[in-house]
Amino acid sequence: xxxxxxxxxxxxxxxxxxxxxxxxxxxxxxxxxxxxxxxxxxxxxxxxxxxxxxxxxxxxxxxxxxxxxxxxxxxxxxxxxxxxxxxxxxxxxxxxxxxxxxxxxxxxxxxxxxxxxxxxxxxxxxxxxxxxxxxxxxxxxxxxxxxxxxxxxxxxxxxxxxxxxxxxxxxxxxxxxxxxxxxxxxxxxxxxxxxxxxxxxxxxxxxxxxxxxxxxxxxxxxxxxxxxxxxxxxxxxxxxxxxxxxxxxxxxxxxxxxxxxxxxxxxxxxxxxxxxxxxxxxxxxxxxxxxxxxxxxxxxxxxxxxxxxxxxxxxxxxxxxxxxxxxxxxxxxxxxxxxxxxxxxxxxxxxxxxxxxxxxxxxxxxxxxxxxxxxxxxxxxxxxxxxxxxxxxxxxxxxxxx
Ligand code: FEO
Numbered sequence: 001x002x003x004x005x006x007x008x009x010x011x012x013x014x015x016x017x018x019x020x021x022x023x024x025x026x027x028x029x030x031x032x033x034x035x036x037x038x039x040x041x042x043x044x045x046x047x048x049x050x051x052x053x054x055x056x057x058x059x060x061x062x063x064x065x066x067x068x069x070x071x072x073x074x075x076x077x078x079x080x081x082x083x084x085x086x087x088x089x090x091x092x093x094x095x096x097x098x099x100x101x102x103x104x105x106x107x108x109x110x111x112x113x114x115x116x117x118x119x120x121x122x123x124x125x126x127x128x129x130x131x132x133x134x135x136x137x138x139x140x141x142x143x144x145x146x147x148x149x150x151x152x153x154x155x156x157x158x159x160x161x162x163x164x165x166x167x168x169x170x171x172x173x174x175x176x177x178x179x180x181x182x183x184x185x186x187x188x189x190x191x192x193x194x195x196x197x198x199x200x201x202x203x204x205x206x207x208x209x210x211x212x213x214x215x216x217x218x219x220x221x222x223x224x225x226x227x228x229x230x231x232x233x234x235x236x237x238x239x240x241x242x243x244x245x246x247x248x249x250x251x252x253x254x255x256x257x258x259x260x261x262x263x264x265x266x267x268x269x270x271x272x273x274x275x276x277x278x279x280x281x282x283x284x285x286x287x288x289x290x291x292x293x294x295x296x297x298x299x300x301x302x303x304x305x306x307x308x309x310x311x312x313x314x315x316x317x318x319x320x321x322x323x324x325x326x327x328x329x330x331x332x333x334x335x336x337x338x339x340x341x342x343x344x345x346x347x348x349x350x351x352x353x354x355x356x357x358x359x360x361x362x363x364x365x366x367x368x369x370x371x372x373x374x375x376x377x378x379x380x381x382x383x384x385x386x387x388x389x390x391x392x393x394x395x396x397x398x399x400x401x402x
Pocket of ligand 1: 166227
């Protein structure tokens with residue numbers, strides 16, 4: 001837990017969750033995750049910006065009481081109703097008896113269905129609406145789909161603090177640190193990329209829209225204060241630029257190879273194909289879909305121009321763990337604009353390959369033929385072909401060199 005001053009009027013209460021195994025019951029957290037809540041002390045109004053996960057409710061309320069009399073808090077701004085931010089609302093309102101909630105129009109009903117809060121206590125704000133808090137102005141911007149349709153951001157005008165909620169966030173507990181100049185940025189930017197590919201990627205056109213909207217308003221933001229991960233005070237532009245580059249995306253020259261192999265035959269092809277790709281000077285991100293969580297695969301797929309899928313035939317279909325990865329790539333809309341090809345060893349029949357080809361085409365991939373498919377144990381002739389197949393994939397990735 002960390003309670004620290006962010007600027008003259010703003011404090012952050014940040015909680016490291018190192019015990020949660022899977023964020024959203026999907027994404028591993030080897031480095032944990034943080035939940036950040038903020039308090040703004042205006043001369044006339046005191047505002048709480050989001051709460052934290054219910055897992056930290058008790059501690060959060062105690063820490064908040066150490067900072068401010070809960071009865072003196074005028075408004076809770078609910079930027080987003082997912083429970084990692086709203087999970088302590090009920091505990092908070094039990095004591096903050098004079099507090100009203102401000103949220104996006106979409107979120108009004110979510111307060112009702114999740115927390116049984118009536119419109120008497122919950123009020124919608126309009127896009128661009130401002131509130132004079134005494135000594136500074138807090139302005140609300142609707143930024144839907146970052147990452148639910150309810151999501152909004154707030155901007156503290158004179159201090160230049162953008163409270164961005166999920167946007168510009170990152171996995172990774174903060175371990176007592178808070179600001180971008182106190183941490184190993186390389187680690188957190190890597191976790192921010194994984195967070196982006198897992199949570200935000202499916203809505204990346206909305207990242208561009210939100211950044212364009214905030215830029216067109218000429219907001220002079222000096223501090224980016226997200227609800228997960230470090231606060232960017234030293235270099236606030238850095239995380240915004242990263243999010244924009246991941247949203248476009250700007251491809252790296254690399255090939256992502258994702259395979260499943262029951263008895264090691266498809267795996268034999270993997271090694272030969274990798275050799276071919278690497279002989280072109282292109283790097284390979286290699287994943288055994290049965291042994292690596294899709295969270296880490298999506299992070300590499302995000303900026304990869306070429307993907308290669310290896311599968312045997314399983315139940316006359318594609319190998320199930322490859323289907324699982326494909327499902328996530330489809331949901332996160334990471335097929336369009338990329339090339340994909342197929343390889344694998346099959347035993348009694350090659351029916352996996354037309355099925356996989358159809359799925360890749362439906363997902364928007366440019367499918368590269370011919371595929372490399374082998375019946376049974378690959379021969380030295382097959383391995384030679386596998387190397388040539390790898391060279392072709394590497395040369396394809398090289399076309400994206402700038
Ligand atoms: Fe951090 Fe969409 O919740």
